[in-house]
Amino acid sequence: MKRFDVRRWVGLGNRRIWAGFLLMVGIWGGLVGCGQKPHSLTIAVIPKSMGEDFWGTVEQGARAAAADLGVQIEWQGPLTETDHAAQNSILENMVSRGVQGVAIAPLDRKASRKPVENAVRAGVPVVVFDSELDSDAYVSFVATNNEQGGRLGAEHLAKLLGGKGRVMCMRFVQGTGSTEARAKGFLEAAQAAGLTVLAHPHAEDATVAGCKKTALNTLESLVKQGRLELDGIFACNDRSTMGVLEALQDLAKSGVQIQVRFVGFDFTPRLIDALQKDQIDALVVQNPYKMGYMAVEVLVKHLRGEKVEKFYDTGVQVVTKQRLQEPEIRKLVGLKET
DSSP states (O other): OOOOOHHHHHHHHHHHHHHHHHHHHHHHHHHHHTTOOOOOOEEEEEOSOSSOHHHHHHHHHHHHHHHHHTOEEEEOOOSSTTOHHHHHHHHHHHHHHTOSEEEEOOSOTTTTHHHHHHHHHTTOOEEEESSOOSOSOSSEEEEOOHHHHHHHHHHHHHHHTTTOEEEEEEOOSTTOHHHHHHHHHHHHHHHHTTEEEEEOOOOSSSSHHHHHHHHHHHHHTTEETTEEOOOEEEESSHHHHHHHHHHHHHHHHTTOBOOOEEEEESOOHHHHHHHHTTSSSEEEEEOHHHHHHHHHHHHHHHHTTOOOOSEEEOOEEEEOTGGGGSHHHHHHHTOOOO
16 A cells, blocks of 8 residues: 655645646736736716716716726715815815825815815826816816807807897806806807897706796896796706706796797706707707716826826717707717617
């Protein structure tokens, strides 16, 4: 009978363990060599709020980019678009947790400046998206050309009105860079087109209800002898558009005669439905999915040592009921293919 050699068995086991280790190293090296990198980066993406249709689409784009690029993201924002302190606190917390980079949509171009600059001083690069920031400390700005969006709204409204008429611009809350830029573009282009701007109020708060209240108060002041003395309206984002829509519906129910052309901004399922039902004449539409994707993509490129531009335009266009038949537009606004 052959003698059992313990030392030989241990040596054989060690060689097997060592061979297994080398095999694992080889597999890992092969994956890296093929471009399949492990999750080596964690970045924070901070929207203006959580749960809104627009920001939900931005999140989809951001998470798709993270998956494509092999990074992890921490997605967190304030509950409302007026809670500047909460957004600043989230940014500070992310930096303290040691994220390698931050992409943020500033709630206020002035109030968000110091927290962003503090993050950069702490060695955390920042990409700003959606809304401007009164600072140049950021790596890149990824957004719609918002002034151009406002100009497109004015030009389309002027076309609908034949180049003349009394109009109103429904703004969002004060200090929001994106919507302020849209209002600026609209007001300048409306004046150049020969339109008369009767009012351009800011919303009472960032909710649809707050936008509706401001819109209704303004519209009621323009009612003379049971008729709305207004020819056109432009609204600067999804909530202000919805607020105006509901205010117009309430006025009509009260018996006020209304004959007004209406151009809104952004899209939600409810606003697309209103466009299909001719309750809205057109929507100026940006690309939130692309914005979320590019904000992450640009930040990761920078972190990996690639050169990036200071500004990336994610596009904006006017969508009418007729254009909803175009395949690319249907995909953009979330409609099924016909």
